[in-house]
Amino acid sequence: xxxxxxxxxxxxxxxxxxxxxxxxxxxxxxxxxxxxxxxxxxxxxxxxxxxxxxxxxxxxxxxxxxxxxxxxxxxx
Numbered sequence: 001x002x003x004x005x006x007x008x009x010x011x012x013x014x015x016x017x018x019x020x021x022x023x024x025x026x027x028x029x030x031x032x033x034x035x036x037x038x039x040x041x042x043x044x045x046x047x048x049x050x051x052x053x054x055x056x057x058x059x060x061x062x063x064x065x066x067x068x069x070x071x072x073x074x075x076x
Contacts, residue, residue, distance in 0.1 A: 003060050008073040017057075022076070025067035036062045 011018040027035065039062065043055040061067045 004066060004070055005073060007057065007060060008070050011070065011074060018074075021061055021067050021070050024061050025071055032062055 007017070007021070011021055024032065024035070036058075039055070039058045043051055043058075046052075046055075061070065
């Protein structure tokens with residue numbers, strides 16, 4: 001299972017994740033860039049496994065059109 005499929009499955013199990021993915025999918029390119037900067041700043045210096053997993057989630061959904069691709073996998 002690739003990362004996008006894994007996140008899609010996680011979204012099926014957790015509506016909060018789905019809402020985040022939907023919000024990112026609806027952002028303009030500039031909004032996504034600004035949000036990505038905030039995410040990087042927030043996670044700077046955080047090293048717990050939970051923080052690393054959360055950062056990876058945000059990094060993946062903010063790349064290219066990954067948030068939209070996840071929604072397509074989910075049929076949304």
